[in-house]
Amino acid sequence: MTTSTSSSSSEELKFYIHPQETISETLIPSLYEHLPYSNPIYSRMLAPHNTPSRHCLFAATFPPHFPIPEFYTIIFSDRSRKNESQIWVFNPLITPSYAQPLSNEHASLLSTHLKHALVFLKNTDIPDAPGFPFDPILKFACLHEVITNSLTSLSSQTSTSTSTSTPLIPYHTRWNLYLIPTAPSPNLPPPHPPPSSLTPSRVPAPHLNIVISTSTIPREPSTLLAQPSLCLLTPECEMVAWAFIGIDGTLATLYVLPSHRGLGIATYVARELIRRFGLGDFADLGFNGSSGFVHSDVKEGNAGSEGVMRVLGGKRSWESSYLWVDCAVVDEVCG
Numbered sequence: 163m164t165t166s167t168s169s170s171s172s173e174e175l176k177f178y179i180h181p182q183e184t185i186s187e188t189l190i191p192s193l194y195e196h197l198p199y200s201n202p203i204y205s206r207m208l209a210p211h212n213t214p215s216r217h218c219l220f221a222a223t224f225p226p227h228f229p230i231p232e233f234y235t236i237i238f239s240d241r242s243r244k245n246e247s248q249i250w251v252f253n254p255l256i257t258p259s260y261a262q263p264l265s266n267e268h269a270s271l272l273s274t275h276l277k278h279a280l281v282f283l284k285n286t287d288i289p290d291a292p293g294f295p296f297d298p299i300l301k302f303a304c305l306h307e308v309i310t311n312s313l314t315s316l317s318s319q320t321s322t323s324t325s326t327s328t329p330l331i332p333y334h335t336r337w338n339l340y341l342i343p344t345a346p347s348p349n350l351p352p353p354h355p356p357p358s359s360l361t362p363s364r365v366p367a368p369h370l371n372i373v374i375s376t377s378t379i380p381r382e383p384s385t386l387l388a389q390p391s392l393c394l395l396t397p398e399c400e401m402v403a404w405a406f407i408g409i410d411g412t413l414a415t416l417y418v419l420p421s422h423r424g425l426g427i428a429t430y431v432a433r434e435l436i437r438r439f440g441l442g443d444f445a446d447l448g449f450n451g452s453s454g455f456v457h458s459d460v461k462e463g464n465a466g467s468e469g470v471m472r473v474l475g476g477k478r479s480w481e482s483s484y485l486w487v488d489c490a491v492v493d494e495v496c497g
Contacts (some may be wrong), residue, residue, distance in 0.1 A: 205411030210448025247303030346439025
């Protein structure tokens with residue numbers, strides 16, 4: 163990997179690449195300390211999909227095996243996933259330890275960190291990664307609202323102060339993020355069992371096409387196949403309901419065929435999948451459920467999904483964003 167970044171401060175802020183084999187000592191402990199606020203990037207960094215051949219990028223604003231400062235940013239990136247989310251970001255300024263809205267000092271500090279993050283990601287070449295050279299669009303996932311607000315503020319300031327007609331953020335969707343503990347709550351009533359004619363199973367590979375066709379978010383079969391999943395099958399092996407836990411700990415693609423709705427099946431599938439995940443039932447896939455949480459992105463006003471979150475014991479915790487940043491204007495914006 164080769165990289166360069168710049169800083170206008172006298173004491174240069176920079177990102178340091180952390181070898182994947184060291185992150186269990188250098189990055190994961192800090193992220194674990196900040197659970198559940200760090201759950202998306204914590205889970206993503208530990209995903210078994212991060213095989214050495216993918217040459218994923220693990221980086222932070224402190225070097226490996228150095229003392230960790232009070233303020234820092236950690237990044238995970240797998241830009242070879244061209245049709246999927248690629249980049250997760252964490253900074254402790256998103257946690258309740260810091261008053262919201264951020265003070266001017268903290269807001270300025272976060273903005274500086276994010277500017278450097280964009281330049282770092284743009285300028286870091288990984289020639290051995292699949293699909294290199296990368297697409298110039300950086301695809302960020304599950305960003306906390308504090309980080310999103312800083313990026314969008316940067317984008318809006320840029321649109322009025324520079325000559326470029328290309329937006330920094332050409333794509334942006336917002337969701338309500340619900341945190342769901344994997345340990346069953348004694349305060350929740352047990353879910354209604356599914357009809358006896360339906361059999362729980364992991365999602366079989368031949369059924370992935372229907373999962374992909376019913377998802378509003380692009381999914382790759384190879385990614386889904388390696389994720390924790392649960393479905394209900396008829397005696398004829400027709401799949402009538404399913405759910406997955408994504409590579410960043412997201413409860414995703416929860417779906418019930420219209421012919422089987424209204425029976426409480428969605429709640430059963432989701433709760434049973436989360437329970438098995440928390441118990442380590444997917445350790446053979448490389449998922450041990452160690453964070454104690456999954457999370458789910460729900461569109462504002464989606465009453466059905468909001469209802470499922472409530473019966474799962476989920477709590478609306480913050481607004482998350484999926485957004486793209488165009489590398490073509492990063493230097494002009496962050497210079």
